[in-house]
Amino acid sequence: MSEAKLTIKIDNTKPVEIMDFTDSFKSLGSQYYKFLSESEYFKLSKTTKFYIKEVRTGSIITELTDLVPLVIPFVENSNSVIEFSAFLKLSYDYLLGKTDAKPKEFDITDCNNLNNIIKPVAKDKGSNMVFTGDFNFGDVTIEMNFNSVEANAIQNAITKEKELLKEPELNKKTKMLFYWDSAKYNSKSKAIDRGIIEAISKSALKVEFENENIKSKMLDIDFNPFHMAYVVDVEIQEIKDNPVLYKILELHDQFEQ
Known part of the structure; x- marks a missing residue:
C-alpha cells in the first residue's frame, strides 16, 4: 500500500456537471500515467493506475492513491504520488505566472489534461479547488489551491501553450x-x-x-x-x-x- 495520497477538495457553489467531474479525474489519471512513463525514477506495469480510495460527504472530497510500489529500488525517499503532486503544482504555478520554471516542455496531451483537471472549478464562479499531496509518515506535504478566476487564467495560459505547439499545416x-x-x-x-x-x-x-x-x-x-x-x-x-x-x-x- 502506498504511503502517500493526493486529496482533492472541490468547494462548489452549484452542482458539478457529471461530464466535467469525470473528465477531470480521467485526465488526472491520464496525466499521472504519462508523468510516470516519462520519468526515469519509476517503472510501470499493467496495474499502474490511480485509485480513488475514499469520497467524503460535504464538499466533493476525493482521496487518490497508487497501490503499486513503483519506485526503482536505488531511488530513495521518492514516491509516485508526491512526485506527481509536485509536478502538478509546478505546472500550474508556471501557467499562473508564479514561476518561470517550467517542469517540462508540454505537449498537446499535457495541455488537455491540465486543462480538464481544473474544469469543474473553472466553470463555477466562486468555487475553489484544493490539492493536497502528503505522506502518511513524514513531513512532506504539497498543497495548491485555485479559485475560479485562477482556474480560468490557467486555461487561458494553456490555450497560448497550445497555439505555440501548432505546426504549420502542410x-x-x-x-x-x-x-x-x-x-x-x-x-x-x-x-x-x-x-x-x-x-x-x-x-x-x-x-x-x-x-x-x-x-x-x-x-x-x-x-x-x-x-x-x-x-x-x-x-x-x-x-x-x-x-x-x-x-x-x-x-x-x-x-x-
Missing part, C-alpha cells in the same frame, strides 16, 4: 497531374528536377521526392519520361503564398500524353 494535394520540364538523371547532370502541375501553377517548379524510389519509377521507364503524364500526391511548399517547390509523396499512375 499544403498537400492528392492525385494531381504532373509532367516533367527538366530532370536530373544522375549526379553528374547539371539539370535541375523541375515539373509542372497546371492545376497549381503554369510555371515549372523545382521538384523533390519523398524517396528516391519514386523518382526511379518516374524516370527509369521504357518510354520518354518527357512524353509522360503522372498522377501523384504532392506537398506544395510556398514562399509568401506563392508555390516554389513540389515534393512528390506518392506515384499512383503514369501514361503517355
Whole structure:
C-alpha cells in the first residue's frame, strides 16, 4: 500500500456537471500515467493506475492513491504520488505566472489534461479547488489551491501553450497531374528536377521526392519520361503564398500524353 495520497477538495457553489467531474479525474489519471512513463525514477506495469480510495460527504472530497510500489529500488525517499503532486503544482504555478520554471516542455496531451483537471472549478464562479499531496509518515506535504478566476487564467495560459505547439499545416494535394520540364538523371547532370502541375501553377517548379524510389519509377521507364503524364500526391511548399517547390509523396499512375 502506498504511503502517500493526493486529496482533492472541490468547494462548489452549484452542482458539478457529471461530464466535467469525470473528465477531470480521467485526465488526472491520464496525466499521472504519462508523468510516470516519462520519468526515469519509476517503472510501470499493467496495474499502474490511480485509485480513488475514499469520497467524503460535504464538499466533493476525493482521496487518490497508487497501490503499486513503483519506485526503482536505488531511488530513495521518492514516491509516485508526491512526485506527481509536485509536478502538478509546478505546472500550474508556471501557467499562473508564479514561476518561470517550467517542469517540462508540454505537449498537446499535457495541455488537455491540465486543462480538464481544473474544469469543474473553472466553470463555477466562486468555487475553489484544493490539492493536497502528503505522506502518511513524514513531513512532506504539497498543497495548491485555485479559485475560479485562477482556474480560468490557467486555461487561458494553456490555450497560448497550445497555439505555440501548432505546426504549420502542410499544403498537400492528392492525385494531381504532373509532367516533367527538366530532370536530373544522375549526379553528374547539371539539370535541375523541375515539373509542372497546371492545376497549381503554369510555371515549372523545382521538384523533390519523398524517396528516391519514386523518382526511379518516374524516370527509369521504357518510354520518354518527357512524353509522360503522372498522377501523384504532392506537398506544395510556398514562399509568401506563392508555390516554389513540389515534393512528390506518392506515384499512383503514369501514361503517355
